[in-house]
Amino acid sequence: MIKIGVIGAGKWGQNHIRVFSELDCELVGIADTVQETAELAKNYGIVHEKNYTDLIPNVDAVSIATPTDTHYKIVKDCLLSGKHVLVEKPITLHSDEAKELVDIAAEKHLILAVGHLFRFNPAVLKLREILPELGDVNYITMRYIHSNKPPRKDSGTVFNFAIHLFDTLNFILDATPEKIFCKRVNYISDEREDCAMILLDYGGFVASIEVSWLHPLKRRDVWVIGSKEKVYVDLLNQKITKYMIEIHPDKTIDGGSTSIDVDQREPLREELNHFIDCCEHHKKPVNDGMQGYYAVKLCELALQSAEEGTEVAV
Structure with a gap:
């Protein structure tokens, strides 16, 4: 069973946490700088880290729901650490950064999906x-x-x-x-x-x-x-x-x-379930990084x- 961590536990990140907790995966923990989210982790019986780099070693894949201007660095750090990534849209604020992330994922044979929910x-x-x-x-x-x-x-x-x-x-x-x-x-x-x-x-x-x-x-x-x-x-x-x-x-x-x-059906549940399936069977997501790149462009x-x-x- 794939081990997943959620980075960013704001309003939308909490939806990721809720859905992952109900799917066929192991929700290991969440990372968020807001200390109050530690209580949220406690309610789900999972780990809470203030720094996402402390969560990365314990998971196979991450779901990122942080502010847009943080996406590039967090996604890059996760990919370079060998983790599959689902990041909320937009993948980045700049298409050249998006393309770089797509290339890193391809080079490392990792899943990179973007939260294009529709x-x-x-x-x-x-x-x-x-x-x-x-x-x-x-x-x-x-x-x-x-x-x-x-x-x-x-x-x-x-x-x-x-x-x-x-x-x-x-x-x-x-x-x-x-x-x-x-x-x-x-x-x-x-x-x-x-x-x-x-x-x-x-x-x-x-x-x-x-x-x-x-x-x-x-x-x-x-x-x-x-x-x-x-x-x-x-x-x-x-x-x-x-x-x-x-x-x-x-x-x-x-x-x-x-x-x-x-x-x-709930689109988020469908999307997260698709991400799990792609990670486990190394299938190309319908919402892969290139689709995220095209949208940013x-x-x-x-x-x-x-x-x-x-x-x-x-």
């Missing part, structure tokens, strides 16, 4: 499955919006929210855009964008993304408009509605709408576009 969302998996039924993709719109908590301090909405949607597009389309244009605004902070509108050009169609800390609603959703059918995907509630409507120059064929069955290009005020080639 790849394990049953609604996304179902959308990927039914996408060919929609005909040619005309366009896609996506939203990741909410204002139910204070904005993060380590990065803005592009690296926090849009990165999820970039990776989801890469996953369902199995393609990357040709060009990207981004417009961002700063109302809450001068350092990090609070809202961004992003347009991705795939050659034959476009995808638009809205990400925001300012919107009063909490939404994670997708519209895919196809030449034959259209679908709305509610990522939060894991629900899909298909609209059988065709728009022609001289007529509209409206076949009504229907709900698509989705086998609802698109974030960088989006911010470059916003800075330059022009469309950027991918």
Whole structure:
């Protein structure tokens, strides 16, 4: 049975701890600089270390849920110590650092996975499955919006929210855009964008993304408009509605709408279980380090576009 340690026991790290404790692995301990997390470890009957380097020797793999700007060093230290790694998204804040980590993992024959959770969302998996039924993709719109908590301090909405949607597009389309244009605004902070509108050009169609800390609603959703059918995907509630409507120059064929069955499951449980399986059987994760690299690269290009005020080639 694989031995796992969790580095970072904040709100999301605590979810990792909860799920790993319920899966077929040995949760050895947690590492967190906040002393109060020692009580959390005690509740689970596991080890608590203030320094993650003290946890590394006792595990086979680590799950990292620390602030983004710490990812590069912690992941690198773990890989160089011969440990498999799952790190929350983004893998790093710089694509060159992400690529370096990917190369280290490959050289040492280690698993490097990135927490791109939507790849394990049953609604996304179902959308990927039914996408060919929609005909040619005309366009896609996506939203990741909410204002139910204070904005993060380590990065803005592009690296926090849009990165999820970039990776989801890469996953369902199995393609990357040709060009990207981004417009961002700063109302809450001068350092990090609070809202961004992003347009991705795939050659034959476009995808638009809205990400925001300012919107009063909490939404994670997708519209895919196809030449034959259209679908709305509610990522939060894991629900899909298909609209059988065709728009022609001289007529509209409206076949009504229907709900698509989705086998609802907890995405984090699916992701962590997949990580364990990959580590034990040395299988390539669907959310491997290269996917994390691609997502970071698109974030960088989006911010470059916003800075330059022009469309950027991918």
